[in-house]
Every structure is written in structure tokens, then in C-alpha cells.
Amino acid sequence: MSEDHSGRIGAIHRELHSHLPSAPELRVKALESLLVEKGLLDPNTVDAWIEVYTEQIGPKRGAEVVARAWTDPAFRDRLFADGTAGITELGFEGWAGGHLRVVPNTPAVHNLVVCTLCSCYPHAVLGIPPNWYKTAAYRSRAVRDPRGVIAEFGDAIPDDVEVRVWDSTAEVRYLVLPERPAGTEDWDVARLARLVTRNSMIGTERDLGRLVGRG
Amino acid sequence: MDGIHDLGGRQGYGPIDVNEPPEPFHAPWEARLFGITRAFTRPAMFSIDLFRHVRECIDPAEYLTRGYYDQWLLAYAVLMVDAEAVTVEELATGKSAKAIPNMPPPMTPAKVATLTKAMSRFDRESDTGPTFAPGDKVKTIPFGSSGHTRLPQYARGREGQIESFRGVHTLPDTNMAGDGPAQPLYTVSFLAADLWLGAAGRKDHVYLDLWESYLERA
Incomplete structure (x- = not known):
């Protein structure tokens, strides 16, 4: 311009x-x-969009993607190879899902997603972003002090874990695959999906184990 | 542009509202504006890059204080005025002074279910292969441009490493009209300690998706 x-x-x-x-x-x-x-x-179309993003398209989709990746290694491999194809298998293709990349947490790695320049977000699988994701407070600190940001949300990242921050500067969108908590070995996809929080798929939460007792 | 939007690494913005209620919208007007932006017929071509640049041009004090969806409203309002589809007076009063000729009928509710599945892709067929390969050491260019660009200030003039090649994607800097040229896009990893003093001694990394013209061989 x-x-x-x-x-x-x-x-x-x-x-x-x-x-x-x-x-x-x-x-x-x-x-x-x-x-x-x-x-x-058409004002009725406005109502329809609000309803679909309030009732239907939200972090429950991402949680199902995560739970399936935990239980189906072949699906997980396909999801890592091409996130967009992976979510399309589940019928979750949509807004900002055209170049999706799924980044897995491991015992040695923690991932955190931000968009420092605007507010890019994988709407197709997480729906409407929380307001904090779009604020100056989060966007400014996530790249500079990710451990401090995650601590503010209540999780401490051990010193020997590598933090990887993904700044969504292009049209690639990132979804964090959190670690499956211990004690869930015999759980099915639906029960596992109820454990998965929106914040764990952004990366501001790491430990889903504390929720196991409530699952 | 070196605007207020380029927030990565800025300090002094205070704590994050970690106890925000889980509902997607926090006021009826937010939901309404969101729905409007999904449903309305664009009276002219607004590329995502032009939309972002117009949002970046919001007055800095307003950028930091207006609600997110209010900023969307301002950006679409500016785009429509700039395209001469509506006037400031019309936006202020909500009354149309002049019809827009040759517009198709607006989107119907019945179309929404199909349109939620629409996915834009930004990679393009190209004969141009990538110059860099995973593992290559690169250095980002030191300068910003006064127009739209996606190389944040905090990562300018820094050394990093190509992590992966993501395909040949439209370059935001020259895609205002939506038909701009495409360039190889890479995910580039930067050691946090090479970006921030406070990260010394850690093996943490920051990854950015950067176009070829933002990079030089290190």
C-alpha cells in the first residue's frame, strides 16, 4: 500500500x-x-452466525481433535502431517483452518500460541477467541515472558522443559496438542475430550492431570 | 508500518484477565457485530491484508482502549468509505442516502451451515522453489516498511534457523488488492536468548512464519 x-x-x-x-x-x-x-x-443471517459460533463451533471441536489424537496413533500421524486434512476428517474444516499445524507438548516441550501483530486464531477448532488473547497484555508478553504468562494462568513450566512460542505472523494457524494425563488409559474419546480445556490448546495451561479426578 | 499493533515484547500492559467468563461474547453488541461481519455482502474487495492494515491505522490510543469488535467495526467502516460504497454521514445516521447498484441479494440464513466450512488458502502454485532449506541459518532484514508487513519489530535484524518450508504464500506487503505476488514462506526458529536479555541460559524458542524477502542468509 x-x-x-x-x-x-x-x-x-x-x-x-x-x-x-x-x-x-x-x-x-x-x-x-x-x-x-x-x-x-439480512438480519436473520446475523442471528444464524451468532448461533453457530455460540452453540456449535467452539473449543469442544478442538477437544475432540485432541482426544482422537490421544487414542488413535494413525490419526495423530495424519494430523501432524497435515492439520487441515486431519480436522477435515472430523468435519471440522472452516474459518482459518486452511493451513493448520498441530504442535504437540511432550515431557520435554511446552508450546504456546500467540498473534503479536493482530489476533490470528484457529477459529474452526477453537471458535471465538477469549478477549485476553486479543489484548495488548497477552500479545506483548507471550513472546517475551511465556513462562510468566503461563504462571499467571496457574501452571509452572519446569526449568528443564523447553518453551516454544508460535507467533502466528502468516496464515498458518497453530493448535497445541496437550499431553494426555496419567490415569486415563481406559477412557474413551468422549470422556477424554471433556478433560481438554481451551487454554490447554492455546498453551496457557499445561497440566490437565488435575482434572482427571473430576472426569 | 511501525504502529501500535506491533505489540510483541512491549512492556507495561499489565496483567492478563485470566478469570474472563467463558462465554464467547461479553455484550450483545459484540455478538451482533461479529454476526454482521460474517453475514454482510462486501461492496468491494477487501483482502485480509488490507483489513489488517486498516485496523493497524486506528489511532494508537483508540487501538489500546476500544473493544476488539469495535475495532472490527471501525475497520469495515473505513474500508467501505474508502471504497466509496458508503459515506461517513450514512454510517453515523444508519440511513442510506444512495443505493449501491448491481449488488446480489444478501446472504440468507440457509447458506450459513455451508459457509462455516469454507476455508481460504493462501498458498499458490509456483515454479519458484524455496531458496532456504530446513537447518539453514538466516538473518531477518533490519527495517520495517511504512505499509503493511508481517515482520514484527522484535524479530528484525535477528539470526534464526529455517525450521520448515510452508509453501509459496501470497505476500501480505503487496496483497492489498488480494491478487498480489506470492513468495516462499518459512517457519523460522529463534532462540529466545537471541531476542530477549531475560531469556539467557534457557533453550526456549520463538517461531515466526516469515516470507523469503524478510530473510537473508546468515
Whole structure:
């Protein structure tokens, strides 16, 4: 983009700032009314998208991917080779899933995912990101002090474990495969999936073992 | 651009809200805006890279204080004004002053189930092979550009190692119109201690996905 165009973009931002309603709910209302009047939007379709990302597409999908990878080594191999193909096998293909890479935690490695430049996230398998994932607090510290960030969420990473931070700077999206906790050897996929938290698939949580007693 | 959005390694932003409620949306208007952005017909071509750049151009104080979905609203509003599809006055009042000619009917609810499965791909067929191979030592270029780019400041002018080749992907810097050239994309690993003083003595790594023109052989 030319500097002229960037300058024009900045000028439109400033003009909008002085003219749009000051409360976000009023800005959204005005935008929706305008788009409907322009023939660009059906309000019922807005309801349908909200419902699908509230009820259907969320971290439960990622948890099923993880539980299947824990129980089916052949699936796990396919998932590592091509994350997008792996989630498509389960019918979870979708938004930001086109270049998915699954990174496994091991006793020696812990993975953490961030997008320092915007808020890239594997929506197809984790749904709507938590707000903290999109904040300056998380985006600034995840690459510089990942151990401190994970400690803030309540897990300590031992000194001899290597932390790998994945900064999503391109269109590749990352999903962490947490370690399967001990004591779950005879559990089926559905029961295992209930153990898997959203944060463990972002990497801000490491130890799922504390949840085993509740499974 | 060296903007407020380039947050990696910045300090002073305080604690993370680790007790955030689990619901995907925390206010009805957030859900509404999310749904609108999924459902509305783009009156012009907005590439993901142009969208990101427009968000980067939000006033720095606003960038840090406006809610995330409010920033999406601002970005789409700017894109539509820039494309001359709507006016600031129309966005302020919610009333259309002029119809947009030749637009197809809007997306219907019946289409949503199929569209949730849509996946964009950013790799392109190319005769150009990768210059670097896994294990190669590389150094990132020291400069940013004043337009959109995806090489964060904290990783400029640093030595790293090619971890993998990810295919030939459209280059964000020149993809504003959505049809820009593609370049080999690599996952590059950096020893945390080569990026941050405080990481000395650890074997931790930071991985970034970087295009070939961001890299030089080290």
C-alpha cells in the first residue's frame, strides 16, 4: 500500500471518530440499519452466525481433535502431517483452518500460541477467541515472558522443559496438542475430550492431570 | 508500518484477565457485530491484508482502549468509505442516502451451515522453489516498511534457523488488492536468548512464519 493510501485511511479513521455515535452499541445499530437498507445484509443471517459460533463451533471441536489424537496413533500421524486434512476428517474444516499445524507438548516441550501483530486464531477448532488473547497484555508478553504468562494462568513450566512460542505472523494457524494425563488409559474419546480445556490448546495451561479426578 | 499493533515484547500492559467468563461474547453488541461481519455482502474487495492494515491505522490510543469488535467495526467502516460504497454521514445516521447498484441479494440464513466450512488458502502454485532449506541459518532484514508487513519489530535484524518450508504464500506487503505476488514462506526458529536479555541460559524458542524477502542468509 502506498503512503498516500495509508494517509487516506488515517484521515477516514479520524473523520469517523468525530462523527460516529460514541457508544459501541449505537455504532453497531447504525451499521446494521445501514447495511440492511443498502441491501447488503439480512438480519436473520446475523442471528444464524451468532448461533453457530455460540452453540456449535467452539473449543469442544478442538477437544475432540485432541482426544482422537490421544487414542488413535494413525490419526495423530495424519494430523501432524497435515492439520487441515486431519480436522477435515472430523468435519471440522472452516474459518482459518486452511493451513493448520498441530504442535504437540511432550515431557520435554511446552508450546504456546500467540498473534503479536493482530489476533490470528484457529477459529474452526477453537471458535471465538477469549478477549485476553486479543489484548495488548497477552500479545506483548507471550513472546517475551511465556513462562510468566503461563504462571499467571496457574501452571509452572519446569526449568528443564523447553518453551516454544508460535507467533502466528502468516496464515498458518497453530493448535497445541496437550499431553494426555496419567490415569486415563481406559477412557474413551468422549470422556477424554471433556478433560481438554481451551487454554490447554492455546498453551496457557499445561497440566490437565488435575482434572482427571473430576472426569 | 511501525504502529501500535506491533505489540510483541512491549512492556507495561499489565496483567492478563485470566478469570474472563467463558462465554464467547461479553455484550450483545459484540455478538451482533461479529454476526454482521460474517453475514454482510462486501461492496468491494477487501483482502485480509488490507483489513489488517486498516485496523493497524486506528489511532494508537483508540487501538489500546476500544473493544476488539469495535475495532472490527471501525475497520469495515473505513474500508467501505474508502471504497466509496458508503459515506461517513450514512454510517453515523444508519440511513442510506444512495443505493449501491448491481449488488446480489444478501446472504440468507440457509447458506450459513455451508459457509462455516469454507476455508481460504493462501498458498499458490509456483515454479519458484524455496531458496532456504530446513537447518539453514538466516538473518531477518533490519527495517520495517511504512505499509503493511508481517515482520514484527522484535524479530528484525535477528539470526534464526529455517525450521520448515510452508509453501509459496501470497505476500501480505503487496496483497492489498488480494491478487498480489506470492513468495516462499518459512517457519523460522529463534532462540529466545537471541531476542530477549531475560531469556539467557534457557533453550526456549520463538517461531515466526516469515516470507523469503524478510530473510537473508546468515
